[in-house]
Amino acid sequence: MKYTCWGAAKQVTGSMHLLELESGYKILVDCGIDYEDKDNKEINAHFPFNPRDIDVLLLTHAHIDHSGNIPNLVKQGFKGDIICTEPTAFLLEKLWVDSVNIQNSNHNRRQTARLYGFKEVKDANEQLLTVSFSKRIELNQQVSFTFHEAGHIIGAASIEIQVSENNTIKTIGFTGDLGNPGSKLIVDPNPMQGLDYLVTETTYGNRQHKEKRSPEDVLLDYVTKTCVDQEGRLIIPAFSVGRTQAILFTLKKLFNEGKLPPIRVFADSPLALASSNIHNRFSDYLNDEAIGYKLADGSLFDFKSLYLIEDKSDVEDMELYRESCIIVSSAGMLEGGRIQHHISDHIQNPACTILIAGFCSPGTLGAQLLEGRSTIRVKGNDKYVYAKIDQTDVFSAHPDTNGLQDYFSASNDGKLKKLFFVHGEEESMNDLKSALSDDLREKVEIPSKGETFQL
Numbered sequence: 001m002k003y004t005c006w007g008a009a010k011q012v013t014g015s016m017h018l019l020e021l022e023s024g025y026k027i028l029v030d031c032g033i034d035y036e037d038k039d040n041k042e043i044n045a046h047f048p049f050n051p052r053d054i055d056v057l058l059l060t061h062a063h064i065d066h067s068g069n070i071p072n073l074v075k076q077g078f079k080g081d082i083i084c085t086e087p088t089a090f091l092l093e094k095l096w097v098d099s100v101n102i103q104n105s106n107h108n109r110r111q112t113a114r115l116y117g118f119k120e121v122k123d124a125n126e127q128l129l130t131v132s133f134s135k136r137i138e139l140n141q142q143v144s145f146t147f148h149e150a151g152h153i154i155g156a157a158s159i160e161i162q163v164s165e166n167n168t169i170k171t172i173g174f175t176g177d178l179g180n181p182g183s184k185l186i187v188d189p190n191p192m193q194g195l196d197y198l199v200t201e202t203t204y205g206n207r208q209h210k211e212k213r214s215p216e217d218v219l220l221d222y223v224t225k226t227c228v229d230q231e232g233r234l235i236i237p238a239f240s241v242g243r244t245q246a247i248l249f250t251l252k253k254l255f256n257e258g259k260l261p262p263i264r265v266f267a268d269s270p271l272a273l274a275s276s277n278i279h280n281r282f283s284d285y286l287n288d289e290a291i292g293y294k295l296a297d298g299s300l301f302d303f304k305s306l307y308l309i310e311d312k313s314d315v316e317d318m319e320l321y322r323e324s325c326i327i328v329s330s331a332g333m334l335e336g337g338r339i340q341h342h343i344s345d346h347i348q349n350p351a352c353t354i355l356i357a358g359f360c361s362p363g364t365l366g367a368q369l370l371e372g373r374s375t376i377r378v379k380g381n382d383k384y385v386y387a388k389i390d391q392t393d394v395f396s397a398h399p400d401t402n403g404l405q406d407y408f409s410a411s412n413d414g415k416l417k418k419l420f421f422v423h424g425e426e427e428s429m430n431d432l433k434s435a436l437s438d439d440l441r442e443k444v445e446i447p448s449k450g451e452t453f454q455l
């Protein structure tokens with residue numbers, strides 16, 4: 001069998017991995033949008049293989065850098081099953097529609113090519129097939145696979161694929177994006193076992209999560225300093241799927257415990273609302289704390305001072321409101337979405353804190369703010385940065401260097417032959433490699449895009 005890394009090679013976005021068996025059977029793992037090469041407007045338009053030749057697509061999770069190019073794959077002739085968990089399938093429906101809307105708006109501004117439309121999203125939805133965690137599924141006499149909890153977002157899977165070739169059974173694992181053990185709402189990662197090969201994410205391969213306080217304590221500290229002491233506004237950019245729910249759940253807990261000051265919390269992202277509903281619907285997939293909360297309270301996120309921004313009149317009401325408040329809005333890296341409006345409105349307000357709660361790829365508006373720039377360009381205007389810019393890793397949805405190494409130890413029972421590093425900056429991969437034991441370090445491969453390995 002051959003493995004080719006067609007995406008997230010020495011970078012974080014655009015995950016796409018191809019396994020080709022000697023029989024000619026082809027499995028694609030993930031098919032995401034690549035956001036890193038902004039100068040190449042065609043980067044996601046074409047595939048380096050014929051989509052008609054792919055037999056099956058196994059999808060780790062719904063995030064658009066793993067799933068966002070699937071309707072384009074379907075448009076270009078892929079007819080096989082798209083296999084994922086049930087929460088992932090429900091999230092995809094919303095994320096793909098949102099992706100079409102973003103593509104249409106970018107296309108109108110001549111920024112990027114339009115990859116697909118609503119018809120292709122409908123076609124892709126019809127090819128979805130959902131499976132449960134921890135059940136071995138046979139694709140044919142030679143190939144079977146099992147989904148294991150990756151602990152990254154609701155329904156996220158690591159995929160263990162077993163291939164029988166030339167009277168030998170080989171097992172290859174794809175971590176997808178892993179979660180940070182102990183995360184809000186989400187279960188801990190369940191490491192795959194008995195692997196010959198592991199293709200692993202390395203997003204935070206050279207970082208240590210520093211925050212030792214609980215998410216409740218961290219948020220309450222920011223709320224008190226910004227919204228009470230300074231009577232200002234706390235703006236939290238957050239991804240619609242995962243991060244927004246972790247933040248709203250934490251705020252709800254603070255509210256229920258009587259600790260949240262009497263200020264409004266605005267959740268301003270239609271996609272985040274849809275995603276929150278999916279979390280409530282599939283709460284069985286969440287951790288014990290979340291399941292307990294859902295049973296006792298009926299909802300994971302609703303509380304009295306939470307204002308969900310659903311339509312134009314909600315937006316107008318929010319804009320008229322001038323008191324101190326908390327605004328949670330997407331997108332996480334501050335590229336596009338409603339958050340740009342809030343940044344534009346508040347970046348010159350010294351009583352405002354913008355709290356970045358996740359990874360920001362180089363070049364994004366979020367990364368520019370974290371670099372400490374004195375001016376930024378947002379919504380077509382240059383603005384001075386007078387707001388306080390801060391960052392927390394307490395809501396991180398990826399393991400740090402220690403978490404990754406713990407995962408490798410748990411999944412390596414002695415027969416691991418190769419460890420492929422993907423989904424990370426090259427520097428992060430090199431640092432992680434250096435931190436490994438001699439035995440594991442010599443098994444590491446850092447594939448370039450399009451590099452093929454015989455397994």
Ligand SMILES: [Zn+2]
Pocket residue numbers: 061063152177
């Ligand atoms: Zn992800």
